[in-house]
Amino acid sequence: xxxxxxxxxLLTIVTxxxxxxxxxxxxxxxxxxxxxxxxxxxxxxxxxxIVKQYHSVPVEQWSQVTDQLAAEFAPLKVxxxxxxxxxxxxxxxxxxxxxxxxxxxxxxxWMEEVSSPxxxxxAVKMTIPPDPMDMNLLYWSMNVLIGAALLAGLLVWxxxxxxxxxxxxxxxxxxxxGNLDARTQIPASSNIGSLAAVxxxxxxxxxxxxxxxxxxxxxxxxxxxxxxTRLDFGLALxxxxxxxxxxxxxxxxxxxxxxELDDLVLELxxxxxxxxxAQLPEQVEVVLDEFIDSxxxxxxxxxENPEIVIDVALDCSVERFALDPRLTARALQNxxxxxxxxxxxxxxxxxxxxxxxxxIWVDDDGIGIPEEQRERIFEPFYRxxxxxxxxxxxxxxxxxxxRRALExxxxxxxxxxxxxxxxxxxxxxxxxxx
Numbered sequence: 001x002x003x004x005x006x007x008x009x010l011l012t013i014v015t016x017x018x019x020x021x022x023x024x025x026x027x028x029x030x031x032x033x034x035x036x037x038x039x040x041x042x043x044x045x046x047x048x049x050i051v052k053q054y055h056s057v058p059v060e061q062w063s064q065v066t067d068q069l070a071a072e073f074a075p076l077k078v079x080x081x082x083x084x085x086x087x088x089x090x091x092x093x094x095x096x097x098x099x100x101x102x103x104x105x106x107x108x109x110w111m112e113e114v115s116s117p118x119x120x121x122x123a124v125k126m127t128i129p130p131d132p133m134d135m136n137l138l139y140w141s142m143n144v145l146i147g148a149a150l151l152a153g154l155l156v157w158x159x160x161x162x163x164x165x166x167x168x169x170x171x172x173x174x175x176x177x178g179n180l181d182a183r184t185q186i187p188a189s190s191n192i193g194s195l196a197a198v199x200x201x202x203x204x205x206x207x208x209x210x211x212x213x214x215x216x217x218x219x220x221x222x223x224x225x226x227x228x229t230r231l232d233f234g235l236a237l238x239x240x241x242x243x244x245x246x247x248x249x250x251x252x253x254x255x256x257x258x259x260e261l262d263d264l265v266l267e268l269x270x271x272x273x274x275x276x277x278a279q280l281p282e283q284v285e286v287v288l289d290e291f292i293d294s295x296x297x298x299x300x301x302x303x304e305n306p307e308i309v310i311d312v313a314l315d316c317s318v319e320r321f322a323l324d325p326r327l328t329a330r331a332l333q334n335x336x337x338x339x340x341x342x343x344x345x346x347x348x349x350x351x352x353x354x355x356x357x358x359x360i361w362v363d364d365d366g367i368g369i370p371e372e373q374r375e376r377i378f379e380p381f382y383r384x385x386x387x388x389x390x391x392x393x394x395x396x397x398x399x400x401x402x403r404r405a406l407e408x409x410x411x412x413x414x415x416x417x418x419x420x421x422x423x424x425x426x427x428x429x430x431x432x433x434x
Contacts, residue, residue, distance in 0.1 A: 005158055009151050016150070028109045035109040040101055047101050047116045050078070050126070054118050062122070077127040086115070086123065096123060164190050168199060180207040228262050267397040281324040281409045283432050288316055288351055288358075295329050296349070299336040309346050310336075316353040322432045323358070324409055331402035331413065335362045335425045338398060342366035346420060357411075357430040366422035374415040378403045 028035055050069060054062050062080055070078040083096060092102040096117040106112030106128075115125040131139070164186050174182035183203060186196035235255045239248065296310060339347045343364035352359045369377060369384070376382050381396040402425075403413040411429040418424035 004162070005154060008158070009154055012150055012154065013147055016147075024108055028105065032105075035105060036103050039103045039105065039109075039111040039114075043101065043103070043111060043114050047114060047126075050124055051116050051118060054124065059119075062118070066124070073126070075129045077129065079125045079127070080118075081115075081123050081125055082121060083117070083123050084121075086125070088115070161191055164192050164196065168192070168196060171199070171203070175203055175206070180210060224265050225262065228258055228265065231258050232262070264397075267401065281327055283322045284325055285320045285322050286325055287319055288321055288353065289314055289319075291325065291329075292332075292349065292351060295332045295336070298329075299333060299340070303340060305340070307345055308340060308343060311346070311348045313348065313350040316351060321353055321358050321429075323429055324405075327405040327408060328427075328429070331405040331427065332360070332362070334398040334402045335427075338425075339364040339366075339423075343422060348420060355431065357428060360427040360429075362425045362427075363418040363420045364422040365418070365420040368417060368421065369415055369423045371417075377415060378413070 053069065054065055057065060066078055066080040070076075083093070088096065088102065092115075095102050096115070097120075099117055102113075102115040103111055104113040111128060113125060113127050115123050117123050164184075167186060168184050171182045171184045180203070183200050184196040186193060188194075188197065190196065232255065235251055235258065239251055239255070243251070292312060292314075296312070300310075336347070336349075339362055343366045346365045348361075348363040350359075350361045350363070373384060377384065378399050380400040383396040399413075406413045406427055406429065409429055410432070411427065413428075414426050416424040416426055
């Protein structure tokens with residue numbers, strides 16, 4: 001708010017200052033003759049009295065009259081000048097020859113100097129002095145007070161706008177975090193009431209769409225599991241009987257396909273549950289080295305290539321860290337399984353904890369991931385061209401589930417290049433209060 005207020009205030013003050021300086025100057029130039037005539041009319045009586053004072057005495061006493069008038073009119077300055085030495089312009093000289101007064105204007109079109117002819121050689125000039133310092137300070141104080149009044153007015157005007165915009169911003173942030181029932185609650189009478197109404201309508205549509213999508217995914221996944229279980233049970237019964245070798249191999253292939261489909265349904269259910277904002281993550285303090293060991297133990301049992309080496313590098317200033325063990329373990333298991341598919345012989349798991357949070361990375365020495373696809377691989381069902389084969393590529397949900405599991409805890413998951421030559425997946429979990 002203060003940044004907007006300061007910018008608006010500076011714009012107003014600069015515009016106001018420029019207008020005070022430029023607009024009067026321009027108007028005076030355009031209507032210069034009218035200002036001259038006006039000042040001549042205003043000073044005609046005073047000039048007539050001064051000239052009459054001079055003409056009432058001989059020329060030899062005009063210097064004494066000048067001194068007397070200067071003392072009486074102080075701080076106004078009265079001078080008796082020779083017209084040839086007074087540096088009048090040709091136009092001013094012509095006015096003096098016609099017996100007319102010569103006016104010179106100062107700021108705001110006010111009279112600064114006025115000269116009146118006394119005879120063909122002499123003229124009397126009265127100079128109005130500039131304002132004293134205390135008066136200038138008073139004028140500047142007025143401007144400062146005017147600026148303060150403008151600031152107060154802008155603050156009063158901006159405050160309801162800022163309040164409603166902040167509410168709109170907070171609602172958008174809540175929607176981004178998955179709180180789909182968040183609404184602005186901004187009344188229609190607000191200056192941004194129409195914008196808030198459009199935003200709330202959009203939020204309603206998004207909530208309905210996502211809820212329908214989630215309900216459909218849950219329903220389909222649950223409905224699929226029942227016939228899959230029946231098929232699996234039926235095929236198991238068939239395999240328990242004496243069958244020809246060819247028939248047994250075909251049935252075993254069908255069992256493998258059914259179980260693969262069952263795994264896909266389980267992945268869909270897991271991803272759907274992670275999309276539910278009502279399920280808040282747990283915060284449990286775990287011993288990091290024991291936690292990493294347990295995750296690695298669950299993956300070691302699935303290693304098909306015994307030559308794969310998994311290194312662990314711990315750099316922890318504290319032994320314990322608060323996280324959701326289930327979600328974090330699920331994310332790490334997916335990343336480790338992904339690394340075992342594509343590595344050559346080596347995988348490295350690193351852990352680093354600081355005051356701001358915990359960083360975990362999984363490196364492999366495989367073929368890596370092209371830079372332009374490092375963000376797309378986290379999209380559901382997206383798989384790289386070289387991993388289209390389900391025997392190595394999976395369903396394309398593992399990385400999406402891993403990222404969602406980290407985001408549910410306020411963390412991030414990104415793909416980078418690894419120092420081992422392959423891919424690096426970097427997990428970041430911010431510090432939380434248990």
